[in-house]
Amino acid sequence: xxxxxxxxxxxxxxxxxxxxxxxxxxxxxxxxxxxxxxxxxxxxxxxxxxxxxxxxxxxxxxxxxxxxxxxxxxxxxxxxxxxxxxxxxxxxxxxxxxxxxxxxxxxxxxxxxxxxxxxxxxxxxxxxxxxxxxxxxxxxxxxxxxxxxxxxxxxxxxxxxxxxxxxxxxxxxxxxxxxxxxxxxxxxxxxxxxxxxxxxxxxxxxxxxxxxxxxxxxxxxxxxxxxxxxxxxxxxxxxxxxxxxxxxxxxxxxxxxxxxxxxxxxxxxxxxxxxxxxxxxxxxxxxxxxxxxxxxxxxxxxxxxxxxxxxxxxxxxxxxxxxxxxxxxxxxxxxxxxxxxxxxxxxxxxxxxxxxxxxxxxxxxxxxxxxxxxxxxxxxxxxxxxxxxxxxxxxxxxxxxxxxxxxxxxxxxxxxxxxxxxxxxxxxxxxxxxxxxxxxxxxxxxxxxxxxxxxxxxxxxxxxxxxxxxxxxxxxxxxxxxxxxxxxxxxxxxxxxxxxxxxxxxxxxxxxxxxxxxxxxxxxxxxxxxxxxxxxxxxxxxx
Amino acid sequence: xxxxxxxxxxxxxxxxxxxxxxxxxxxxxxxxxxxxxxxxxxxxxxxxxxxxxxxxxxxxxxxxxxxxxxxxxxxxxxxxxxxxxxxxxxxxxxxxxxxxxxxxxxxxxxxxxxxxxxxxxxxxxxxxxxxxxxxxxxxxxxxxxxxxxxxxxxxxxxxxxxxxxxxxxxxxxxxxxxxxxxxxxxxxxxxxxxxxxxxxxxxxx
Numbered sequence: 001x002x003x004x005x006x007x008x009x010x011x012x013x014x015x016x017x018x019x020x021x022x023x024x025x026x027x028x029x030x031x032x033x034x035x036x037x038x039x040x041x042x043x044x045x046x047x048x049x050x051x052x053x054x055x056x057x058x059x060x061x062x063x064x065x066x067x068x069x070x071x072x073x074x075x076x077x078x079x080x081x082x083x084x085x086x087x088x089x090x091x092x093x094x095x096x097x098x099x100x101x102x103x104x105x106x107x108x109x110x111x112x113x114x115x116x117x118x119x120x121x122x123x124x125x126x127x128x129x130x131x132x133x134x135x136x137x138x139x140x141x142x143x144x145x146x147x148x149x150x151x152x153x154x155x156x157x158x159x160x161x162x163x164x165x166x167x168x169x170x171x172x173x174x175x176x177x178x179x180x181x182x183x184x185x186x187x188x189x190x191x192x193x194x195x196x197x198x199x200x201x202x203x204x205x206x207x208x209x210x211x212x213x214x215x216x217x218x219x220x221x222x223x224x225x226x227x228x229x230x231x232x233x234x235x236x237x238x239x240x241x242x243x244x245x246x247x248x249x250x251x252x253x254x255x256x257x258x259x260x261x262x263x264x265x266x267x268x269x270x271x272x273x274x275x276x277x278x279x280x281x282x283x284x285x286x287x288x289x290x291x292x293x294x295x296x297x298x299x300x301x302x303x304x305x306x307x308x309x310x311x312x313x314x315x316x317x318x319x320x321x322x323x324x325x326x327x328x329x330x331x332x333x334x335x336x337x338x339x340x341x342x343x344x345x346x347x348x349x350x351x352x353x354x355x356x357x358x359x360x361x362x363x364x365x366x367x368x369x370x371x372x373x374x375x376x377x378x379x380x381x382x383x384x385x386x387x388x389x390x391x392x393x394x395x396x397x398x399x400x401x402x403x404x405x406x407x408x409x410x411x412x413x414x415x416x417x418x419x420x421x422x423x424x425x426x427x428x429x430x431x432x433x434x435x436x437x438x439x440x441x442x443x444x445x446x447x448x449x450x451x452x453x454x455x456x457x458x459x460x461x462x463x464x465x466x467x468x469x470x471x472x473x474x475x476x477x478x479x480x481x482x483x484x485x486x487x488x489x490x491x492x493x494x495x496x497x498x499x500x501x502x503x504x505x506x507x508x509x510x511x512x513x514x515x516x517x518x519x520x521x522x523x524x525x526x527x528x529x530x531x532x533x534x535x536x537x538x539x540x541x542x543x
Numbered sequence: 544x545x546x547x548x549x550x551x552x553x554x555x556x557x558x559x560x561x562x563x564x565x566x567x568x569x570x571x572x573x574x575x576x577x578x579x580x581x582x583x584x585x586x587x588x589x590x591x592x593x594x595x596x597x598x599x600x601x602x603x604x605x606x607x608x609x610x611x612x613x614x615x616x617x618x619x620x621x622x623x624x625x626x627x628x629x630x631x632x633x634x635x636x637x638x639x640x641x642x643x644x645x646x647x648x649x650x651x652x653x654x655x656x657x658x659x660x661x662x663x664x665x666x667x668x669x670x671x672x673x674x675x676x677x678x679x680x681x682x683x684x685x686x687x688x689x690x691x692x693x694x695x696x697x698x699x700x701x702x703x704x705x706x707x708x709x710x711x712x713x714x715x716x717x718x719x720x721x722x723x724x725x726x727x728x729x730x731x732x733x734x735x736x737x738x739x740x741x742x743x744x745x746x747x748x
Contacts, residue, residue: 106550113550115560181567189560190550219571223578227689234667236685237678238582244593244679249585253578526552 011499014420017517032117035518038103039418040124041094048090048131051138053480055083059459060442060476066463076459077144078160082137084147089169090131092403093261096268097214098127098179100410101207103418105183107511107518108201110192110527115185123178130172137165146457148258151239151250155231163232166225173218173225176264180214183207192510194529201509201533202278202285205292206271209299213260213267217303221257224250251313255306263302266366266398267295269406270337273359276409277341279507280356281348284534287340294333301330311382320379327377334370338363354428355505358409361436362402369397372447387457390450393443401439408435408486415490416504420517421497427489434482441475508535558721565725569732572697576736579690583743586682593679598747600665600680601687605656606745609649610737616645617734620705620727627723632715635723639709642730646702653695660684687744694740697733705730 014020018035021027028036058079062070071079102120106113114120137143143160145153154162187200187208200208228250230236237243239250278285285291307315307323341363350356372394376382385391412428415421445468450456454465461469503512510527511518551557587594623638660666664674667684675681704726712723 111550115550116564117550119564177571181564181571184567185560185564186550188563189556215567215571216574219575220578223575227578227582230685230689234685236689237682238586238686242678244586244590244677244682246585246589249582253581 007496008499011420013499013515013519014517016519017420017515018520019420019517021520030121032113032121033520034102034106034114034117034120035418035522037120037124038099038101041098041102041127044124044128044131045091045094045099048086048134051135052083052086052091053483055079055086056476057480059083060473062459063461063469064473066461066466066469068460071459073459074144074159077146077457078142080457081144081146082142085143085165085169086134087399088147088261088265089172090127090134092265092399093176094127094179095265095403095407096272096410097183097207097210097264098123100203100272100414101183101210101268102179104414104511105186105204105207106190107514107522108204108509109187109190109195110510110523110529111186111190112522112526114182115190116182119178120182123175123182126178127172127175130168130170130175133164133168133171137161137168140164148254149225149228149250150254151228151231151247155228155239155250163229166229170222170225170229173222176214176218180211180218183211184215187211192526192529195510196529198289199529199531199533200292201271202274202288202291202295203268203271206267206274206295209295210264210267212296212299213264213302217257217260217264220253221261224253224257227253248310248313248315251310252306255309256303259306259309260299260302262395262398263298265403267298269362269403270295270298270334272406272410272413273341273362274337275507275509276355276359276413277344278534278536279413279505280350280353280359281345282506282536283344283348284532284536285340286343286346287336288533290336291340294336297333298330301326301333305330308377308382311379312386324377324379328374331370331374331377334366338367338370352429353425353505354432355409355413357429357432358405358412358435361432361439362405362409364436365397365401365405365439369394369401372397385450387455388450389446389454389456392456393446393450396443396446401443404483405435405439408432408483411486411490413505414511415493416500417511417516417518419494419497420500420515421493422500422504423489423493423497427485431482431485431489434478434485438475438477438479438482442472442479443475445469445472445475508533561721561725562728565728569728572732572736576690576693576739579686579693580739580743583686583690586679586686587747590679593677594683595747597680597683598744600663601745602656602659603745603748605652605659606741609652609656610741612645612649612652613734613737616642616649617731619645620730624720624724624727627712627720630717630720632712632717636709636712636715639705639712639723639726643702643705643709646698646705646730650695650698650702653691690740690744694733694736697736701726701730701733 018033021033028040031037058071059076062076068076102114140161143158143162143165145158145162149166187204227236227238231239235243238245239247241247274285274291305323305327307319308327311320372390376385376391376394408431415423449465449468452465454461500516502514502516513527514522551560619638619642623635623642626634626638657666661668661671664672665684666672667675667681667688672681675684708722708726
């Protein structure tokens with residue numbers, strides 16, 4: 001990709017694209033075009049990513065020294081709570097589904113839009129309303145409950161705007177529900193002729209599984225948060241033993257949502273990686289049916305493992321044993337995916353393009369995060385590392401190493417489709433590498449810290465932990481810079497990038513058959529699918 | 544604003560999508576109330592004797608009459624759907640009107656019941672909780688108030704939607720069956736939730 005002195009002129013495709021179908025603010029804020037709504041989400045979640053990232057920067061800066069020198073105890077508690085709440089509900093959960101899912105699902109299945117376009121727009125407004133509540137919480141001083149809102153801390157002792165932030169998450173939940181509902185109906189009812197279930201891209205399968213969780217789990221979170229608010233406002237008492245309630249009920253209800261929510265965050269990423277791996281290897285995905293089925297298996301089994309967050313809570317040991325077993329079971333479909341990606345890459349024609357590098361980074365980090373999850377599933381080991389940095393490192397490997405890497409991978413893979421412009425590949429490679437290095441530098445030391453006994457959620461620690469904490473904080477600096485880098489060259493490419501053409505990667509899939517950026521109504525004529533998915537021509541002469 | 548494009552190729556496809564969307568939405572409603580039912584089940588498991596004793600303090604017969612009223616309203620909703628499928632817009636409007644009227648009757652009776660409980664000092668709100676002496680009694684009445692209150696909110700929304708639909712169809716010679724069917728599904732769900740709330744709260748005596 002050469003950089004020319006003159007920015008390339010607007011292409012014919014761009015003139016008739018969804019981008020130019022209206023230029024006023026009103027045309028964006030009242031749009032029902034799934035592609036424009038995806039852009040609205042992309043802008044909003046990027047904003048919240050920076051807010052959450054800023055809170056993380058404060059946390060890591062404070063942890064540079066064993067002494068509490070940057071923030072008060074209260075301030076530190078509020079910083080990490082805010083980081084968790086913003087990142088989970090305002091970035092990770094909507095990240096891939098609401099941007100790439102919204103943009104790509106209708107294109108991939110040969111539809112002109114999602115099933116309920118106006119509901120789709122409403123969902124964005126609900127998300128923004130929830131976001132305003134979250135920002136109001138921030139302005140009013142935040143909360144110190146952690147993102148988990150455990151009772152009785154959240155219901156009886158916590159200071160700060162617990163009710164307000166619970167409202168924020170409650171409201172945003174309905175945005176998730178509507179999006180999930182929209183996706184399920186779209187995938188069921190709007191597939192074009194010939195697009196059978198066995199021909200769906202794996203991105204669609206994983207979004208289907210995600211949507212099932214969004215629809216079934218989120219309402220439970222809603223009622224749980226409502227009960228917390230009622231407890232604080234009216235003394236409801238359902239989580240307060242002094243009033244006849246049970247604080248463990250909160251943990252059960254919360255994790256009934258929040259463990260499946262982990263899969264809400266990672267399943268779309270798994271779908272992205274399947275697309276990236278197939279396109280990078282230029283081969284059909286090995287064991288397509290198993291990769292598709294494993295998404296559904298993860299969604300179903302994921303509903304049955306919530307008790308593994310509660311091994312030390314005093315729940316029955318028999319319950320713990322069963323939850324431990326089921327948590328091992330849920331690792332099997334994840335393992336299937338990793339093995340099948342590896343088999344797909346075998347003898348592939350691999351180009352070291354940014355999407356491939358992000359996918360490789362994802363697989364490495366996801367494997368580490370997944371295997372340490374198995375360590376945590378062991379009842380005896382969990383007692384040792386429960387509530388330590390080992391757990392923090394484990395879930396950041398999945399949520400950040402996994403999902404955020406996949407998000408950037410998706411951004412680099414579909415950016416030419418979304419914007420119609422190519423970005424400098426070399427810079428994409430640098431960013432992928434820097435993110436991988438920065439991430440490991442940040443979070444690998446936390447495994448060691450946790451195993452040596454450093455508890456999470458404390459900002460004062462024994463001096464012998466300082467070296468690892470400094471390593472982790474410097475890694476966070478690298479990671480932060482690496483996350484900023486794509487913003488520079490991607491924005492630069494909007495004006496200066498070369499026109500992408502419909503299919504710059506030579507990938508299969510209906511989204512690559514339309515112009516880049518796609519026209520307003522996606523397909524002039526509804527396509528008909530006659531070939532299996534990932535129908536790359538396998539070159540046989542090299543065997 | 545650009546003209547929104549229909550994602551559907553024909554009417555039947557749209558019909559199927561609308562119905563499926565509504566069924567999924569009802570699934571989310573069941574999960575929402577499911578959290579409350581879990582809380583009630585746990586309370587009863589942990590305090591079986593007290594739960595039964597406090598259930599006796601509710602007005603069994605008001606609840607029973609409300610069950611009758613709501614089930615009857617669901618019959619009217621079903622008849623409205625039937626009329627709409629036959630293409631009889633005005634008949635559908637009349638049945639929908641009856642549905643909404645019975646829904647309002649339910650709310651009126653429920654309000655009377657709340658008033659009685661307030662006077663008896665059983666309602667866990669300011670000024671109405673004089674007779675609540677034990678923690679479990681208060682918890683039971685709280686769960687009662689939250690779950691019946693959430694149900695009443697759903698019913699109120701249902702009444703508004705049904706009334707609006709009846710108004711639109713009041714002079715219609717024919718009717719598109721889909722809006723009536725979808726509204727009917729929602730109404731039945733409100734009914735079904737009550738069918739579970741009534742035994743869990745009132746009949747645990």
